[in-house]
Each structure stands twice: as structure tokens, then as C-alpha cells.
Amino acid sequence: MASLNNADAPKWVAIIGAGVTGLLIAQGLLKNGFQVTVYERDPSLEFRDNRPVSFMIHWGFETLSELLPADLWADIHTTFCNPASRDAKESEGIKFYNGHSGDLLFQAPPTVIKRVTRQKLRKHAAKGVDIRWSVTFDDLKVQDDGVKITFKDGSETTADFVIGADGPRSKVRQLLLGEEKSQLTKSDFVCGYTSAVLGQEKAETILKAHPVWAMVYHSMGVLAIGAEDAVNPDDISTWIFNITRIWRGESPRQEGPDAVKTMKDITETFSEPFKSIVQGLPEDTPAFVRSLYYWRPVQWPNFDGKITIAGDAAHPMLPFRGQGLNNALDDAVKIVRALVEVSTGKAELKEAIDKYDADVVERGARAVDIAVNEGKLVQDMDRLTEMVVAKKGVGKP
Numbered sequence: 001m002a003s004l005n006n007a008d009a010p011k012w013v014a015i016i017g018a019g020v021t022g023l024l025i026a027q028g029l030l031k032n033g034f035q036v037t038v039y040e041r042d043p044s045l046e047f048r049d050n051r052p053v054s055f056m057i058h059w060g061f062e063t064l065s066e067l068l069p070a071d072l073w074a075d076i077h078t079t080f081c082n083p084a085s086r087d088a089k090e091s092e093g094i095k096f097y098n099g100h101s102g103d104l105l106f107q108a109p110p111t112v113i114k115r116v117t118r119q120k121l122r123k124h125a126a127k128g129v130d131i132r133w134s135v136t137f138d139d140l141k142v143q144d145d146g147v148k149i150t151f152k153d154g155s156e157t158t159a160d161f162v163i164g165a166d167g168p169r170s171k172v173r174q175l176l177l178g179e180e181k182s183q184l185t186k187s188d189f190v191c192g193y194t195s196a197v198l199g200q201e202k203a204e205t206i207l208k209a210h211p212v213w214a215m216v217y218h219s220m221g222v223l224a225i226g227a228e229d230a231v232n233p234d235d236i237s238t239w240i241f242n243i244t245r246i247w248r249g250e251s252p253r254q255e256g257p258d259a260v261k262t263m264k265d266i267t268e269t270f271s272e273p274f275k276s277i278v279q280g281l282p283e284d285t286p287a288f289v290r291s292l293y294y295w296r297p298v299q300w301p302n303f304d305g306k307i308t309i310a311g312d313a314a315h316p317m318l319p320f321r322g323q324g325l326n327n328a329l330d331d332a333v334k335i336v337r338a339l340v341e342v343s344t345g346k347a348e349l350k351e352a353i354d355k356y357d358a359d360v361v362e363r364g365a366r367a368v369d370i371a372v373n374e375g376k377l378v379q380d381m382d383r384l385t386e387m388v389v390a391k392k393g394v395g396k397p
């Protein structure tokens with residue numbers, strides 16, 4: 001563990017939001033001798049367990065070794081969806097299928113791909129972190145002695161440095177930039193999300209399509225499928241599989257049977273074997289349907305380097321290339337490095353945070369723009385090969 005030796009450097013860091021971004025920044029800072037508290041509006045880590053979410057980590061994977069302490073890094077495989085990814089240095093490149101014919105359209109080059117569940121990664125990254133639950137961040141004020149933060153229940157605290165990792169509807173971003181500049185843009189895409197045990201035959205079909213994650217393109221949008229939880233690793237009939245559908249359109253927010261019905265209706269015209277995977281979903285499968293939003297980052301004021309934002313708070317994007325969390329991991333490792341540089345006297349606080357902010361805005365805006373453009377191409381079967389994901393897969397743009 002590095003020790004802090006610059007008397008003027010921030011020592012006590014408050015992080016708003018115990019999502020993956022906030023928790024991994026906390027781990028990286030703790031590893032380097034900072035004092036950290038994470039403030040989360042949910043009452044517990046288990047609060048959203050009935051809403052399984054998983055994501056692919058690819059170009060951001062190695063940053064986890066820098067952020068996590070050695071014991072948690074050694075056990076990172078316990079968060080993987082498919083245990084077969086454990087020792088694989090590279091995964092077979094993502095496969096993209098034609099949803100009208102069922103044929104393979106193209107395959108991305110092999111790359112590091114680890115699919116993890118949000119719940120497992122959060123529980124892993126929460127180990128040893130001081131988290132205050134059920135506190136909703138509400139306001140902040142920069143003072144001579146630090147940044148005073150106030151919560152909805154009226155409680156308050158003052159930290160040397162504040163990081164907003166409070167997700168796509170970030171209150172920290174809103175306070176820094178004002179309502180108008182921080183406003184999310186509603187895309188014309190809707191996402192249906194579910195996971196279920198599908199039995200031996202469908203499990204074999206999905207794992208044959210790709211061991212980690214397969215994408216199916218159709219003029220009615222994208223179907224993405226892959227293993228989510230190997231309940232009994234030796235028996236794939238017990239495995240839980242994730243099914244994500246994204247299509248252009250409007251839909252109210254839906255949960256449970258309504259969401260399952262919508263996902264089935266919208267996948268009616270897909271070819272086999274993909275159609276049956278969705279049509280076979282049990283009605284009581286946990287599922288939800290949501291409109292998708294994004295925000296193109298612009299520079300926020302950082303008050304002489306005392307406040308910043310990271311992860312979806314800084315660059316919520318459309319999920320066509322699975323880049324949001326990978327950029328969040330890049331943010332996490334870079335904010336930790338910036339604060340370590342300050343604490344070891346290698347940089348002034350303002351200089352280090354200005355540099356961090358500029359990188360997040362530039363990189364985030366590029367990723368947001370690419371994702372919006374992928375959305376323009378994704379339902380045009382004649383233009384799919386123009387997509388960045390078709391040319392470069394899920395790696396760095």
C-alpha cells in the first residue's frame with residue numbers, strides 16, 4: 001500500500017453511488033492509502049437482486065488488476081457468467097447472426113471477453129469498503145475546508161474530494177452543470193432485458209452460437225444472448241441465460257409478464273433457432289422494458305479539482321458495442337492514478353483533475369457518438385458491415 005505524503009492532497013474521498021464504478025474507484029483508492037466512504041441510496045447490495053444485469057468486460061479487463069487488492073483480483077473469476085472464461089486468455093470473437101435467415105453474418109477477431117453479472121461484481125468489489133446505505137445525495141457546496149455534501153434525510157458531511165458515480169441520471173452532474181446542460185437525450189430505442197433457465201436444448205443452442213455472447217441482427221432490431229449464471233457448472237440445463245432485445249420504437253416502462261409479452265411480440269418474425277429462445281420464455285420470468293437514453297459529455301466545472309464524475313454519470317451511452325462499463329473502468333483507474341500523483345507530490349490537484357476530466361469528456365463523447373451512429377445503422381441489414389462493431393468487434397474504437 002502506498003502512503004500519502006503530500007500534506008495538501010485530498011485524503012478523505014466521498015463517492016456518491018455504490019454501482020460498479022463507485023465501488024471499484026473505492027477499491028483503487030483504499031489500495032493506495034486513501035480514506036473512502038461510499039454513499040448509496042439503495043438499502044443494500046441485495047436490493048436489486050431480482051433484476052439480473054450482466055455485461056461484457058473486454059478492453060477494460062486488465063484495469064481490474066490495478067484497482068482490486070491481490071486477493072480480490074485472484075478471485076475475479078467468481079464473478080464470471082461462464083466458468084469456461086476463467087482461464088481463457090482470449091475468447092472466440094463475437095459472432096453476429098442474421099435474424100432473418102439464422103446464418104452467420106460475420107465474426108469479430110478473438111479478444112479478451114469476460115461477461116460478469118452486475119450483482120456478483122458489485123458484491124466482490126464491495127468487500128472491505130465503508131458503504132453508507134439508504135442515503136440519497138441531494139446537494140453539495142464547496143467550502144474552504146472541503147466539499148460539504150447533503151443527503152435527502154438532512155444529514156451532511158464534508159469530504160476533501162467528491163466523486164459522482166451516481167449513474168446515468170447523476171444528481172452530481174446536474175448540480176455541476178445545471179438541469180439543461182446535464183439533461184439526458186431520449187433515443188428512439190427500447191431495451192427488453194431478461195434472464196431465465198431455458199433447459200438443455202436451448203442451452204446447447206446458445207452456447208453453440210457463442211460461449212460468451214452472440215448477437216443477432218434483424219430489421220426489427222438486435223437480439224443478444226449468452227450465459228448469465230452457471231448454477232451447476234457441470235449441467236448446462238441448470239444455467240441461467242441472458243436475453244437482451246433492443247429495437248426502435250416506443251414502449252411504456254414494463255416489468256414481468258408485460259415485458260416478457262412485449263419481447264415475444266417483437267421477436268415474432270425472427271428465424272430459428274433464435275425465435276424459439278424468446279418465444280419459450282416462461283411468463284413469470286423476471287424481465288423489464290425501458291427506453292434507452294444517453295448524454296454526450298461536455299466539460300463540467302471541477303471547483304479547483306475538488307469534484308468530478310465517473311462512469312455512467314459522465315457518459316451514459318447506448319449499449320450497441322458494450323462500451324459503457326469498459327469506459328467506466330478506464331475512468332476508475334485514471335481517477336485513482338490522478339489522486340495518487342497528487343498525494344505523492346507529482347502533480348497539483350487542479351492540474352491532475354483537469355487532465356482526468358478532459359480525457360473522460362473526449363473519450364466519453366467519442367464513445368457516445370459512435371454508439372448513436374451504430375444505432376442509425378443497426379436495423380438496416382444492407383449497412384450492418386459499416387458498423388464499428390462489425391469492423392472491430394467490441395474492443396477499443
Ligand SMILES: Cc1cc2nc3c(=O)[nH]c(=O)nc-3n(C[C@H](O)[C@H](O)[C@H](O)COP(=O)(O)OP(=O)(O)OC[C@H]3O[C@@H](n4cnc5c(N)ncnc54)[C@H](O)[C@@H]3O)c2cc1C
Pocket residue numbers: 016017018019020021022039040041042054055056057135136137138165166167168170171191193244310311312313319321322323324325326327328
Ligand atoms: C442493455 C445494456 C447492456 C449493457 N452491456 C454492456 C456491456 O456489455 N459492456 C459494457 O462495458 N457496458 C455495458 N452496458 C453499460 C453498463 O451497464 C454501465 O456503463 C455500467 O453499469 C455503469 O455503472 P455505474 O456504476 O457507473 O452506474 P450505475 O450502475 O447506474 O450505478 C450508480 C449507483 O448510484 C446510485 N445512486 C444514484 N443516484 C444516487 C444518489 N442521488 N444518491 C446516492 N446514490 C445514488 C444508484 O443506486 C446506483 O447504485 C450496458 C448497458 C445496458 C443498458
